[in-house]
Amino acid sequence: MTHRIAVVPGDGAGREVVPEAVKVLRASGAQLVFEEFEVGAERVLRGDPAMPESVFQELQKADAILFGAIGDPRVSEPYAAGVLLRVRFELDLYANVRPAKLYDERLSPLRDPERRRADLTIVRENTEGLYTGLGGRFKKGTPEEIAVQEDVNTHLGVTRVIEYAYTLAKREVCLVDKSNALAHAGALWQERWKAIAPQHPDLGARHLYVDAAAMELVRDPSQFDVIVTGNLFGDILSDLTAQLVGGMGIAPSANLNPKTGKGLFEPVHGSAPNLAGQGVVNPLGAILSGAMMVEHLGSAEAAKRIESAVVAAIKAGEVTRDLGGTLSTAEAGDAVRRRMGD
Ligand code: IPM
Ligand code: MN
Numbered sequence: 425m426t427h428r429i430a431v432v433p434g435d436g437a438g439r440e441v442v443p444e445a446v447k448v449l450r451a452s453g454a455q456l457v458f459e460e461f462e463v464g465a466e467r468v469l470r471g472d473p474a475m476p477e478s479v480f481q482e483l484q485k486a487d488a489i490l491f492g493a494i495g496d497p498r499v500s501e502p503y504a505a506g507v508l509l510r511v512r513f514e515l516d517l518y519a520n521v522r523p524a525k526l527y528d529e530r531l532s533p534l535r536d537p538e539r540r541r542a543d544l545t546i547v548r549e550n551t552e553g554l555y556t557g558l559g560g561r562f563k564k565g566t567p568e569e570i571a572v573q574e575d576v577n578t579h580l581g582v583t584r585v586i587e588y589a590y591t592l593a594k595r596e597v598c599l600v601d602k603s604n605a606l607a608h609a610g611a612l613w614q615e616r617w618k619a620i621a622p623q624h625p626d627l628g629a630r631h632l633y634v635d636a637a638a639m640e641l642v643r644d645p646s647q648f649d650v651i652v653t654g655n656l657f658g659d660i661l662s663d664l665t666a667q668l669v670g671g672m673g674i675a676p677s678a679n680l681n682p683k684t685g686k687g688l689f690e691p692v693h694g695s696a697p698n699l700a701g702q703g704v705v706n707p708l709g710a711i712l713s714g715a716m717m718v719e720h721l722g723s724a725e726a727a728k729r730i731e732s733a734v735v736a737a738i739k740a741g742e743v744t745r746d747l748g749g750t751l752s753t754a755e756a757g758d759a760v761r762r763r764m765g766d
Contacts, residue, residue: 426455427721430486434507435464436695437705438492444707444757445490445714448733451764454718454726459486463507465496474503475510483511483688488717491690492710497697504695509557512550515686517679518581519588520550520658521716522692524645524665524675527735531670531747534642542645542668547589548658550679552576555655577609577654582616588682589652590620596628597621600637600653600661613654634661641665666692673706673746676713678720689717703752706744708734711760733763 429449433442446458461482463475474494483489489511495504511517523545526532534540558574589597599617603610614631621629628649632640634657640647641661645668653661666675675692691709699705711734719727742759743749751759 425722426457427487428485429456429458429717430483430489431458431460432463432483432489433460433492434494434695435466435496435504436493436697436700437693438464438494438691438695438710440700440703440705440753441691441707441710442490442492444753444760445710447757448711448730448761448764449490449714449718449726451761452714452718452723452726452730454721454723456718456721458490464494465499465503468496468499468501468503475507480510480514484515488686488721489688490710490714490717491688493690493693493695495695495697508690509555511688512679513556515688516551516681516684517686517688518549518551519585519678519680519682520546520548520655520662521592521678521680522546522548522658522662522665522675523716524662524669526669527674528670528738531674531738532668534645534668536644539644539646540668542648542665544645544648544665545592545650546658546662546665547585547592547650547652548662549581549585549652549654550658551655552578552581553655575606575609575654577612579612579616582613583620584683586616586620586652588680589650590624590627591682593624593627593650595649596630597624597650597652598630598632598637598648600632600634600651600657602634602657604633609654637661638664641668662692671706671746672696672709673744674708674712676709676711676716678713678716680720685720687717687720689713689720703754704744704746705753706746707753707757708738708743708747708760711757729764730760733760736763
């Protein structure tokens with residue numbers, strides 16, 4: 425079956441890495457048709473909305489969305505989160521899946537060869553928590569100003585993301601929260617966790633407070649399998665885990681609704697305005713996000729081929745400078761594409 429992919433390069437680094445991902449996907453054997461949409465800063469600078477309604481409708485209809493990044497320092501208003509978070513919220517993409525796998529020993533910043541072998545996945549709740557925008561500012565602009573940002577945690581939201589985390593686990597699921605300090609939200613996560621974990625007696629169930637989790641991730645990332653956590657903690661920890669396996673340039677992600685099958689696939693790195701436009705950004709995060717996309721669409725084989733080609737390119741040192749190589753973005757993309765037949 426041919427799948428329709430909405431391609432949204434977006435801004436900055438996204439515009440450089442997404443074409444590389446498309447190039448590799450075309451060589452992957454997966455049956456895909458691509459349709460590209462302009463979203464982002466250039467539109468705003470022309471006085472248009474960053475994401476017109478018609479484009480949003482098209483993204484809703486697509487079988488999957490391949491997304492680059494959003495954000496540009498030339499635009500002062502905070503339109504970036506609006507575009508990405510709107511798609512996450514309105515398509516109800518409640519599971520943000522962020523794997524961190526050490527593909528080559530030399531990419532780890534950690535000394536201990538046993539403990540540094542990370543192969544873990546963060547499942548971040550993606551539609552509520554501190555990201556809903558609920559709250560407000562009272563006595564704005566005065567010395568008495570109060571800013572309230574609500575942390576929204578629902579029975580449904582917490583339940584479904586913990587359940588999804590279990591579907592990905594091979595050994596165990598580790599719940600990460602801050603229930604020792606955030607009593608209300610923490611209690612709901614704890615209760616849902618205690619109700620769901622016993623339904624999976626073959627898998628381990630662990631709990632860590634987020635501060636301890638940050639420490640344990642650096643001490644011994646090899647101990648983790650699947651971590652499930654709320655929106656903000658997942659955002660923070662997934663930058664940390666990216667750095668454990670080579671940095672932001674290599675980290676892929678999937679924003680999924682496992683029930684409807686909808687998905688948006690994006691590198692974790694963002695628009696990287698300080699690097700964008702120089703041909704130096706790493707395309708591997710986008711390429712691996714493409715692999716997650718085709719796996720989600722049912723082509724596990726194509727996904728494996730892409731991942732193996734990425735590993736081979738890394739081992740050969742045919743990578744961008746953030747991973748110790750000398751290649752440009754396009755050359756690094758070619759290095760993967762050339763290996764697709766292997
Ligand atoms: C991410 C990003 C976004 C987030 C920003 C751009 C709103 O940091 O995908 O991790 O916080 O979710
Ligand atoms: Mn982030």
